[in-house]
Amino acid sequence: MTSTPSLDSLLRDHYSMIQAVCRRILLNDSDADDATQNAMIAIVRGYESFDGRSAFSTWVYRIATNAALDELRRRRRRPLSLFSNDGQQVDIADTHSDDRQLAFEASDYLAQGLAQIPEEFRVALVLRDVADLDYEEISQVLNIPIGTVRSRIARGRGRLADILGNSDAPHERQNPDIGNT
Amino acid sequence: MSDDPTKNTDDNFDIDEFSSRLVDRDIELNDIPHDLRDAVQARSAQFVATRQQLLTSLTHVDSSAIDDAIRRATNDVEVQSTSQPRARKIGVYFASLAAAAAAVAIVGVAVTQSGSSDQSVSDMAFSAKISPEVAAAPESTGAPADMTADSFAPMAAESTLSGAKASLIINDTNELQDLVSEWSVEGFVVPQKTEPLCDDPLRPAIDVEATFAGEPAEIHFSIADGIVVYRTDNCDMMGGIVP
Numbered sequence: 001m002t003s004t005p006s007l008d009s010l011l012r013d014h015y016s017m018i019q020a021v022c023r024r025i026l027l028n029d030s031d032a033d034d035a036t037q038n039a040m041i042a043i044v045r046g047y048e049s050f051d052g053r054s055a056f057s058t059w060v061y062r063i064a065t066n067a068a069l070d071e072l073r074r075r076r077r078r079p080l081s082l083f084s085n086d087g088q089q090v091d092i093a094d095t096h097s098d099d100r101q102l103a104f105e106a107s108d109y110l111a112q113g114l115a116q117i118p119e120e121f122r123v124a125l126v127l128r129d130v131a132d133l134d135y136e137e138i139s140q141v142l143n144i145p146i147g148t149v150r151s152r153i154a155r156g157r158g159r160l161a162d163i164l165g166n167s168d169a170p171h172e173r174q175n176p177d178i179g180n181t
Numbered sequence: 182m183s184d185d186p187t188k189n190t191d192d193n194f195d196i197d198e199f200s201s202r203l204v205d206r207d208i209e210l211n212d213i214p215h216d217l218r219d220a221v222q223a224r225s226a227q228f229v230a231t232r233q234q235l236l237t238s239l240t241h242v243d244s245s246a247i248d249d250a251i252r253r254a255t256n257d258v259e260v261q262s263t264s265q266p267r268a269r270k271i272g273v274y275f276a277s278l279a280a281a282a283a284a285v286a287i288v289g290v291a292v293t294q295s296g297s298s299d300q301s302v303s304d305m306a307f308s309a310k311i312s313p314e315v316a317a318a319p320e321s322t323g324a325p326a327d328m329t330a331d332s333f334a335p336m337a338a339e340s341t342l343s344g345a346k347a348s349l350i351i352n353d354t355n356e357l358q359d360l361v362s363e364w365s366v367e368g369f370v371v372p373q374k375t376e377p378l379c380d381d382p383l384r385p386a387i388d389v390e391a392t393f394a395g396e397p398a399e400i401h402f403s404i405a406d407g408i409v410v411y412r413t414d415n416c417d418m419m420g421g422i423v424p
Binding site: 008011012015016019020024036037040041043044046062063066069073108110126128129130134135143144145150151153154155157158160161164165 | 197198200201202204205207224227228230231232234235236238239241242247250251253254255257355359361362365366404424
């Protein structure tokens with residue numbers, strides 16, 4: 001049997017967060033479910049060779065992030081048949097069509113906000129605020145310097161706060177009240 | 182420029198960076214210049230609120246869905262492990278890349294001119310991307326039909342490029358990025374050439390027979406310094422992705 005009790009337990013502990021990371025990166029439930037399942041397969045397959053040089057959770061989120069990014073690339077290669085509300089077809093050669101598709105498909109206002117953030121900022125933001133990885137762990141997962149991690153998270157947070165702030169309470173942005181959120 | 186001190190523009194990115202680091206307790210309020218503290222605290226409050234929204238929006242996953250996902254993952258791995266030797270997975274990966282190269286040839290894309298830019302190579306390769314069906318075709322391995330070359334990246338966690346020297350055909354920088362993702366996975370061992378053709382003090386040469394955009398190439402790679410592809414004829418740099 002490939003799945004040992006300890007692996008089973010680890011998978012249970014991490015499943016929800018793997019799925020959350022994939023959903024917040026991909027912003028499409030169906031694609032996120034595919035990425036989550038691919039990540040689960042990769043974790044099961046690679047578990048015996050996991051060498052413990054990083055925390056298990058870091059290793060898991062690296063795999064989940066790669067699975068989500070793989071899914072994003074795969075989605076870009078799929079032919080798009082996207083129509084706006086007025087029936088106009090979105091130009092598939094438009095370099096922003098992927099972002100438009102994300103925004104179009106995003107099911108809730110948070111997802112719509114995240115869809116407007118560049119992918120590199122969104123991934124770093126999700127790993128920090130959803131997966132709760134620290135800078136060092138995100139640096140390992142994304143294979144980028146810690147300074148870049150800080151910068152991407154800050155920019156992602158700034159963009160998202162502006163987007164959500166503009167849509168929620170445009171006149172109160174300078175005096176945010178955490179208790180009301 | 183806006184008068185709003187909390188607005189996220191390049192001009193006041195310092196405020197966002199201070200605020201973000203303050204939220205993460207990477208710095209203390211005392212580390213922030215006095216004149217920025219009010220703005221930073223206001224912005225930090227927005228960031229905290231946003232984080233709370235992200236966390237509270239997460240959907241609950243019921244245990245039956247988790248059971249099902251674990252069962253499908255373990256079953257998938259068991260099916261694959263009994264139906265194919267590990268080395269064949271890598272074989273499929275390289276076969277799919279080879280098929281992709283063949284597809285490039287079929288559409289008549291001439292990418293071997295030294296003047297070709299990465300962008301043009303990328304654009305051309307995009308139109309000739311291997312389809313999932315072609316990727317799965319070389320051998321009936323039991324791999325999921327929708328697995329493209331990208332999908333094999335996670336497999337790297339348990340794989341090496343050992344054995345007979347592999348050939349690797351790369352069409353564009355997207356595929357280079359895929360290689361970087363794959364080779365950066367912990368536990369993946371990338372064989373190195375003992376006598377590289379081209380000199381790169383930062384990145385060892387990888388022991389594969391590589392073709393990049395139709396030309397024989399030598400790949401140099403390190404996790405810290407990225408990947409660079411050199412033309413074997415003259416060691417000119419053909420492409421790369423570096424931090």
